[in-house]
Amino acid sequence: MIPLSWYLIFAAALFSIGLFGVLSRRNAIAILMGVELMLNAVNINLIAFWRYRAVEQIAGQAFAIMVFAVAAAEVAVGLALVISVYRRQNTIIAKEIDMLKW
């Protein structure tokens, strides 16, 4: 009923929105939110391809689980870094975090 193309177009659109978010936001946490959108788009792509092209194999699902795990790990470490930077420099605007030490 629903062709594969609809899922792929949706995933590409979600990825582009995430890309726009990463490239154009000032706040470091907002950049991480854009990265999350991109990872979700990739996951939808993987599962759509699994369902439409290779339902008997399990590689699509296994890979999607790996993306889940990596996304969770990356968000945890990224946000810990942001909080740590905020404690030191009292800012989280990506443009202002440009000196290693002064």
Added chain:
Amino acid sequence: MALSQIIFLVIAAATLVAALLVVISRNLVHSALWLIATLFGVAIFYGFLSAGFFAVAQVVIYIGAIAILFIFSVMLTRRLMQDNSPQINRGWPLALLLAILFFGGVLGMYNTWPEFAAMAPEMAAEANPLEQLGLALVSPNAYVLPFELASILLVAAMIGAIYLAWEKK
């Protein structure tokens, strides 16, 4: 148009609008809330794709943990209670151009693929993707190595995150 197609389009439109509001909102907490709506829409899509386990895992992992992490870190790193300064930096026209070019490029590449508009094959009635996934993740000639590496990655991330965010007195 069949009912399932209409439902698909409605939910796809809602999710994309929510994603757009994530990257445009001035208030960061609103961004986080729209992110939760987007993640929920993605979970519904997993349901459409007969990947029920992924739909529920998406809600547990992304909405139940990652979104709450985002909300917490937004609240812990604010200087004022209501911060309405512009959130878009100066290079946003270039970013918009790049995003549109990427979208167009990917679509153009898909159009050259003959099976782009393929329909879903029937899944066997007794297929149990959940059991297949479970077996695949622990059998030595399937995906046990990435599984174990992912667990090590998660442990390392956990330890790293705790250490980084520790308040050193």
Added chain:
Amino acid sequence: MSFLTDPINAIADWLESLLLSLGLTSQAVTILMTLLGAIVVGSFGLMLVIFLIWVERKVYARIQDRLGPNRVGPWGILQTFPDMIKIFTKEYITPIGADKVPYNLAPILSVSAVLLAWAVIPFASTVVGSDINVGVLYIVAVGAIGTLGIILAGWSSNNKYALLGAFRTVAQMVSYEVPMVLALLIPVLLARSMGVNSIVQSQQVWYILLAPIAAFFFFITSIAETGRAPFDLLEAESEIIAGYQTEYSGLKFGMFFVGEFLHAFTISALTVTLFLGGWRGPWSEQVPLLGTAYFFIKTFIVYFIVLWVRISLPRLRIDQMLNFNWKFLTPIALVMLMATAVLEKILSTWLPTLRLTDSGVILIRTITHLGLNVLVAAGVIYLLRSYTIRREKVGQPRPLAVAPEPPASVLE
């Protein structure tokens, strides 16, 4: 006859044939029936709260040696209705600067998270809302949605204390999800399936006998998830006014209240379903109505235990709560999961070679799992003994004032 033994399915079949004869397509009929089922289950849950509030107040009162509500109706049964009318007619005071949409969404999320969990609980062998094969994970997911409602409530109230209360509540809930999920995995392991109805159907012996530690942990962590005593630091009136619910009044507060009571009942229902055999009992497969009766009797017994725990135990501090979770519950839950998995593997490779009868297999399984649980519990108690504070007797207590012995001449 089938109406008497299985009323819900009989009514559903009759309704479906009625709708089909009216000329609707079968797809529309399915959607309509599902919608009707959802409305019935949701309304039933909310109506039940009226009864549950009365039960709680009466049980509290009797345990505390007083009478409880006894004016409105016989034994005060209708007491909840005046309370409801009072809450309905209170004014909604929205604080200045509160974010309107999350502020109004939070109580809705809180209640719906609890009602959503009723979709997968089997009331009888043939009556279940939606028999998905990842039911257990679905229950964890809707618990996560409840946590989200709380953080929305705390943040959108524009109140520092509500925000702090919400932070602490969410920290407690997210921490207690870890041993809860680990304890939930043990019935999944024993039943070889994540579907809730499959878990109930494979409980020839109740899982509380096969995995008592897991049942105990699930019970404790669910009580902590609900935010009831002894884990109710977050809404104790003497501590932080009302925590994340401070700025809510009228029916919005009523929604949080209803959500909490229904959550307590839901965790009793879940404990019964996963560990106490759900609708299983004598003759419950042939007569599903009897299965529903068993289910509700068991759930009310467990609910009584939840109330009993609430009224008897003092409140834990936040650091005691978190220590208890991370240093006691999580390691033991992990050890139990690993040990149960190893034992199941050993049994599944070794038992078929013995060629026992069915009941022999069940007996051996029960005894080995029970033995494993007792062993782990004994090991834990032994390890904990080394942490007891030793008290030494310094000396005999010396009396300060003792009347002198009367002289022998007076005693004569």
